[in-house]
Amino acid sequence: MALQTPADDVLLHADGLVKRYRRTRRSEPFTAVDGIGFAVRRGEAFGFLGPNGAGKSSTMRMIACVSPASAGTLRVLGHDPAADGALIRSRIGVVPQDDTLDAELTVRENILVYGRYFGLPRRAVRGKAAELLEFAQLTERADSPVENLSGGMRRRLTIARSLVNDPEILLLDEPTTGLDPQARHALWDKLFRLKRSGITLILTTHYMDEAEQLCDRLVVMDHGRIVATDTPAGLIGRHSTPEVLELRFHPGAQSVMAEKLADLAVRTEVLPERLLLYTADGRTTLTRVLARNADPLTSLVRRATLEDVFLTLTGRTLVD
Amino acid sequence: MNAPALREFSYRMIRYRRTWRGTAVVSIANPLMFLLALGGGLGTLVDRNGPAALGEVSYVSFLAPGLLAAATMQTAVLESTGPVYESVRGRGNYRAATATSVQPFHLYQGHLLFIAFRATTSALAFVTVMLAFGLSRSPGTALALVGAAALTGVAFAAPTVAWAVGVRRPSSLDSAFRFVVMPLYLLSGTFFSVDQLPAAVRPLAWATPLWHGVDLCRAISLGTGRPAMTIVHLCCLVALTVTGCAVGRTTYRRHLHP
Ligand SMILES: Nc1ncnc2c1ncn2[C@@H]1O[C@H](COP(=O)(O)OP(=O)(O)OP(=O)(O)O)[C@@H](O)[C@H]1O
Ligand SMILES: [Mg+2]
Numbered sequence: 327m328a329l330q331t332p333a334d335d336v337l338l339h340a341d342g343l344v345k346r347y348r349r350t351r352r353s354e355p356f357t358a359v360d361g362i363g364f365a366v367r368r369g370e371a372f373g374f375l376g377p378n379g380a381g382k383s384s385t386m387r388m389i390a391c392v393s394p395a396s397a398g399t400l401r402v403l404g405h406d407p408a409a410d411g412a413l414i415r416s417r418i419g420v421v422p423q424d425d426t427l428d429a430e431l432t433v434r435e436n437i438l439v440y441g442r443y444f445g446l447p448r449r450a451v452r453g454k455a456a457e458l459l460e461f462a463q464l465t466e467r468a469d470s471p472v473e474n475l476s477g478g479m480r481r482r483l484t485i486a487r488s489l490v491n492d493p494e495i496l497l498l499d500e501p502t503t504g505l506d507p508q509a510r511h512a513l514w515d516k517l518f519r520l521k522r523s524g525i526t527l528i529l530t531t532h533y534m535d536e537a538e539q540l541c542d543r544l545v546v547m548d549h550g551r552i553v554a555t556d557t558p559a560g561l562i563g564r565h566s567t568p569e570v571l572e573l574r575f576h577p578g579a580q581s582v583m584a585e586k587l588a589d590l591a592v593r594t595e596v597l598p599e600r601l602l603l604y605t606a607d608g609r610t611t612l613t614r615v616l617a618r619n620a621d622p623l624t625s626l627v628r629r630a631t632l633e634d635v636f637l638t639l640t641g642r643t644l645v646d
Numbered sequence: 647m648n649a650p651a652l653r654e655f656s657y658r659m660i661r662y663r664r665t666w667r668g669t670a671v672v673s674i675a676n677p678l679m680f681l682l683a684l685g686g687g688l689g690t691l692v693d694r695n696g697p698a699a700l701g702e703v704s705y706v707s708f709l710a711p712g713l714l715a716a717a718t719m720q721t722a723v724l725e726s727t728g729p730v731y732e733s734v735r736g737r738g739n740y741r742a743a744t745a746t747s748v749q750p751f752h753l754y755q756g757h758l759l760f761i762a763f764r765a766t767t768s769a770l771a772f773v774t775v776m777l778a779f780g781l782s783r784s785p786g787t788a789l790a791l792v793g794a795a796a797l798t799g800v801a802f803a804a805p806t807v808a809w810a811v812g813v814r815r816p817s818s819l820d821s822a823f824r825f826v827v828m829p830l831y832l833l834s835g836t837f838f839s840v841d842q843l844p845a846a847v848r849p850l851a852w853a854t855p856l857w858h859g860v861d862l863c864r865a866i867s868l869g870t871g872r873p874a875m876t877i878v879h880l881c882c883l884v885a886l887t888v889t890g891c892a893v894g895r896t897t898y899r900r901h902l903h904p
Contacts, residue, residue, distance in 0.1 A: 347904070392744050392903050416747035426742035430661065439660060443653050443746035491746075
């Protein structure tokens with residue numbers, strides 16, 4: 327990959343990065359991240375896309391300097407996490423996959439306590455908290471206990487909290503998982519604003535639309551390895567046809583039909599409840615399908631998405 | 647103790663502001679009830695039948711310092727198990743804090759400092775009750791008692807916290823309480839002199855860390871301390887604390903930066 331920017335503009339660099347976990351003292355170590363490499367420049371929004379267990383969170387934890395790498399090199403803001411973990415952590419923000427808010431404390435107290443952990447002066451944290459509550463639209467709820475917040479509000483608070491130390495890099499592990507569509511869009515909006523303000527975003531997601539919306543570049547991960555790296559459009563261009571024709575037949579008939587129609591598409595993919603035909607022009611292909619009296623129950627022509635890229639690369643769907 | 651550790655301590659204090667009243671009531675009521683029931687009720691019987699066994703002091707004077715050490719240990723262990731477990735597996739305050747610039751060992755130190763604070767204040771409450779019962783000879787003795795009891799609590803908290811950070815199931819915490827804390831509580835000379843145990847079992851009692859705390863408090867309270875023995879007690883309790891800290895340094899790093 328060509329990085330034509332000065333080396334000091336690369337905020338994050340990994341090479342041959344490995345994470346192994348030992349589940350019990352005696353068991354064989356399990357390899358969660360299996361030799362991955364990537365580089366992220368200042369101001370980019372970079373995504374890790376992959377199914378459950380792909381190793382996204384493990385990678386994020388290594389970048390966040392809360393989990394030592396088992397092998398390989400990692401540089402965050404030019405520093406080595408093994409030597410300068412605390413220093414790196416003081417300059418990054420983390421939104422973990424699990425909620426780590428203190429439900430008994432109030433919204434404001436959660437930010438105050440977190441800021442104090444960074445060693446920020448009390449007065450500075452107070453001012454910052456007010457500003458962040460405004461950003462997260464939680465000013466009205468500032469003094470209510472976190473227990474009483476909705477999932478979306480908690481997520482906004484976690485993001486607000488992660489900004490208390492003015493981070494240069496923000497790590498977001500599945501920022502919108504579990505939120506309803508409206509809350510997701512509201513959160514994306516916040517993340518856009520952060521990106522525009524110059525913060526480098528590193529995020530993981532299961533969601534194709536999220537990756538397409540937010541990421542300048544992304545890697546697709548599967549079984550601890552990177553199977554592709556590119557821009558969202560580049561990935562689709564390289565690993566899929568522009569359009570997809572989705573057909574539904576009677577249960578059980580999908581694979582028979584796949585054989586019959588294979589020659590009409592660049593590639594076919596049989597899913598339990600759908601047949602996907604990858605083609606440059608979905609409408610024309612549909613006309614040909616109908617001309618063969620194939621009679622699908624339903625049909626749909628759509629643009630290819632990262633979901634299709636993932637399916638092509640791994641033979642599996644992303645969300646199980 | 648350094649600044650990052652104090653951040654964890656101050657977080658604990660913010661939480662404690664919400665619950666301190668309850669713990670204050672318990673810290674006073676507990677010794678009050680024990681001293682009334684065991685000292686007053688049971689003590690009358692004991693004193694009538696054999697004051698010689700206790701070295702010619704009333705049972706309640708004998709019991710109170712032992713109970714002080716045991717109760718402080720209990721408070722310290724309670725604070726070292728559930729809340730530590732919760733910080734890792736439940737509420738996850740540790741997991742939030744590890745993402746900041748503090749190191750795992752700072753969290754250990756800060757949390758232990760808070761437990762030391764809790765042990766000291768509950769010992770203070772206990773000794774206040776003792777004073778009210780006329781069971782402490784002088785303010786100086788009372789202060790020394792608070793110090794000795796708090797040290798006993800910390801000596802137990804240091805290794806317990808180091809262990810609890812890696813506990814996966816809450817039932818392990820209950821087991822620790824049932825199979826370690828309760829036997830110690832009952833058999834370390836809290837309620838009777840270990841000299842009355844069968845000779846074969848006696849060394850066992852001496853080997854339990856709580857006995858050192860109990861005997862130290864009792865010696866201070868009754869004025870029967872011998873310097874050599876006092877030094878042995880202090881060394882044992884400090885050694886336990888230092889060992890706990892050394893283990894905690896490793897376990898906190900291993901479990902919080904997996
Ligand atoms: N602390 C740990 N100890 C042992 N195994 C672990 C640990 N953390 C993660 N794993 C294992 O490593 C693998 C990768 O996990 P990871 O959490 O990185 O995946 P992920 O891509 O974030 O998945 P998800 O989308 O479900 O969050 C999984 O098989 C998981 O069980
Ligand atoms: Mg994950």
